[in-house]
Amino acid sequence: MLTNEEKQALIDKAVQAYHKAYAPYSKYSVGAALVADSGKIYDGVNIENAVYPVTICAERVAIFKAVSEGEKSFSTLAVVTKNGGTPCGSCRQVMAEFNPHALVLIANVKGELVGEYRVHELLPSAFGDGDLEEARE
Ligand code: THU
Secondary structure (H helix, E strand, C coil): CCCHHHHHHHHHHHHHHHCCCECCCCCCCCEEEEEECCCCEEEEECECCCCHHHCECHHHHHHHHHHHCCCCCEEEEEEEECCCCCCCHHHHHHHHHHCCCCEEEEEECCCCEEEEEEHHHHCCCCCCHHHHHHHHC
16 A cells, blocks of 8 residues: 555656657657566556557556566556546556556646556456466366
8 A cells, every 4th residue: 555655656757757658659658657566666658669559558568567577466557648548458458467456546747646546447347367267177
């Protein structure tokens, strides 16, 4: 459970990341920052490509950076956009893989918190490892 000061510090990290986004096509920058279970913070930005579908979202970059460093879960993830946009469906699915109970802080580029959700609220009835186990039985 993060204090309000810790939540703001995480949002501020996502704001810093936001300014490193590579979004020459949409011009819609996104920054993300998460607290992994080790306590370490990982950030991410959206990285676009001239082949548009190859683009990857900021949230998934942050999560994949964390997982590739050996993390298995995260408690809180902050997402920063110009207008306080919420995470896309693919990112919600990836968040659910690593912690359906994680807190997602939605903020704008001024660092103002505009929404706060659990991953399971953003993606109810998510498909998960349990569904695959049932199929294997
Ligand atoms: N984008 C993200 O980084 N995260 C989201 O959850 C929504 C969309 C990026 C992808 C693309 O670079 C731009 O925002 C416009 O879709």
